[in-house]
Amino acid sequence: MFCYQCQETAKGTGCTKVGVCGKNPTVAALQDLLVYVTKGIAEVVVKGNVDVAEISNINKEVITSLFITITNANFDEAAIENQINKMIGIRNELARKVNISNPHDSVTFEVSNREEMLEKAKNVGVLSTENEDVRSLRELNIYGLKGMAAYAEHALNIGLEDNSVYEYTYKALSKTLDDSLSVDELVALTLETGEYGVKVMALLDNANTSKYGNPEITTVNIGTRNNPAILISGHDLTDLEQLLEQTKGTGVDVYTHGEMLPAHYYPAFKKYDNFVGNYGNAWWQQTTEFVTFNGPILFTTNCIVPPKSEEVRNRIFTTGASGYPGCQHIVADEDGKKDFSAIIEMAKTLPAPQEIESGSIVGGFAHNQVIELADQVVDAVKTGAIKKFFVMGGCDGRMKGRSYYTEFAEKLPKDTVILTAGCAKYRYNKLNLGDINGIPRVLDAGQCNDSYSLAVIALKLKEVFGLEDINELPIVYNIAWYEQKAVIVLLALLYLGVKNIHLGPTLPGFLSANVANVLVENFGIAGIGTADEDLVKFLG
Ligand code: FSO
Numbered sequence: 001m002f003c004y005q006c007q008e009t010a011k012g013t014g015c016t017k018v019g020v021c022g023k024n025p026t027v028a029a030l031q032d033l034l035v036y037v038t039k040g041i042a043e044v045v046v047k048g049n050v051d052v053a054e055i056s057n058i059n060k061e062v063i064t065s066l067f068i069t070i071t072n073a074n075f076d077e078a079a080i081e082n083q084i085n086k087m088i089g090i091r092n093e094l095a096r097k098v099n100i101s102n103p104h105d106s107v108t109f110e111v112s113n114r115e116e117m118l119e120k121a122k123n124v125g126v127l128s129t130e131n132e133d134v135r136s137l138r139e140l141n142i143y144g145l146k147g148m149a150a151y152a153e154h155a156l157n158i159g160l161e162d163n164s165v166y167e168y169t170y171k172a173l174s175k176t177l178d179d180s181l182s183v184d185e186l187v188a189l190t191l192e193t194g195e196y197g198v199k200v201m202a203l204l205d206n207a208n209t210s211k212y213g214n215p216e217i218t219t220v221n222i223g224t225r226n227n228p229a230i231l232i233s234g235h236d237l238t239d240l241e242q243l244l245e246q247t248k249g250t251g252v253d254v255y256t257h258g259e260m261l262p263a264h265y266y267p268a269f270k271k272y273d274n275f276v277g278n279y280g281n282a283w284w285q286q287t288t289e290f291v292t293f294n295g296p297i298l299f300t301t302n303c304i305v306p307p308k309s310e311e312v313r314n315r316i317f318t319t320g321a322s323g324y325p326g327c328q329h330i331v332a333d334e335d336g337k338k339d340f341s342a343i344i345e346m347a348k349t350l351p352a353p354q355e356i357e358s359g360s361i362v363g364g365f366a367h368n369q370v371i372e373l374a375d376q377v378v379d380a381v382k383t384g385a386i387k388k389f390f391v392m393g394g395c396d397g398r399m400k401g402r403s404y405y406t407e408f409a410e411k412l413p414k415d416t417v418i419l420t421a422g423c424a425k426y427r428y429n430k431l432n433l434g435d436i437n438g439i440p441r442v443l444d445a446g447q448c449n450d451s452y453s454l455a456v457i458a459l460k461l462k463e464v465f466g467l468e469d470i471n472e473l474p475i476v477y478n479i480a481w482y483e484q485k486a487v488i489v490l491l492a493l494l495y496l497g498v499k500n501i502h503l504g505p506t507l508p509g510f511l512s513a514n515v516a517n518v519l520v521e522n523f524g525i526a527g528i529g530t531a532d533e534d535l536v537k538f539l540g
């Protein structure tokens, strides 16, 4: 196997024997093949001039397939094998209808069993592109497309889609097969991927806020009650809504974990008395937190860490693109309805969660809320009460070096404000950093996709202060990354013209030296140093 798509890749260069994430070589190979057949479908759509508006079912399967291959989303060999078979069927049916000349191998290959799939996968993975710069740029784009697919799927679950996002996905996937593309053309493609990243995050923001209201300042309980409970993780708000509806009045409580925390900020979910609070921290801490939670856990998306015991595994359920062998997977019916009764019945038989902390945290600072506070914020900047903003969004992870972010947040001077989104916040959101004239020093906009909010806020501030360039704002970008959704967020920021982003805890292993240089020279991308060194650098 060879996989280097996430920040925790072995030695910073690539997982070759087994994934640091727990992905085994069979899963890795099947995921490579799933991406490959998805590229084949893209080839047929692009070369055959297929109108994406006519193939909504295929669009959906394409984004689901990409989503399945995101880090920590799906470890279930059988589920991935099924998806490959489904995609080959879709590809063949489409190819019969549009008939393209000189089809690429991704359009024509056939495999009839697992063994043949594994054999075929040997020649279609990341290393099948020999030139390391071309490989680096192809993968950078593919990882961005995977992140984009995840966000598109959440928006679609709410009923919103944008055909131009699908069209672009097909175009970009097919370009990753094109050997005639120069490095410069692939760099241009990367920026275009960022453009569609902005589009898809705006689409998801629109879907979430039109259905569930605008996030608002909210105090979230981090303690527990004495009822049996279900923990919901991942990012999908429609799954949460259905779970809350189905648990209403059953005596079973619902808690969020990891990236589901920002759901508490939406007005629509506040009416549920059994929606108690957030349990625990970022995804990687689930290995201990799921043990003490006691009740069943529902994964709606990525962020699964292979459970260490049978006992915990038996309590895990998956849905959507997520999957884990031996865990019950809940499928939606044709109308998108899911039956969570098995989870609810299990919860009733299990003890209430063990309290691991108490108190509360405050969040809900997405664009609408911050813009409502704009006068206050602008005043604080004008009077010098706020000297600088630090965008510290992104991801958390297991790496020891991530304690940098806690130290950095603790050491920031009291006249600075942290803007965050994604699970990176767990490194500093319980530190009690205080406020500035009533404005909390950590403003949490929401999930990783709500990084869109941070961009909207920056653009608004630029307008209010009458600046020409977003980079003239007193904002420093010190972002943490882990998986492919962070890649699309990064590409989106680059497309919006944000310069000098610091990316840590390490730069992506998939950037070749030359591609890293392009990012450094054109966008000022840099890594991180120690917290002390960086504070001196950023505060000037
Ligand atoms: Fe991932 Fe990062 Fe959103 Fe976290 S981008 S790791 S679990 O912030 O969440 O999906």
Ligand code: SF4
Pocket (backbone or CB within 6 Å): 003, 004, 005, 006, 007, 008, 009, 010, 014, 015, 018, 019, 020, 021, 022, 023, 071, 072
């Ligand atoms: Fe390794 Fe990350 Fe790939 Fe998992 S997703 S196999 S940890 S590079």
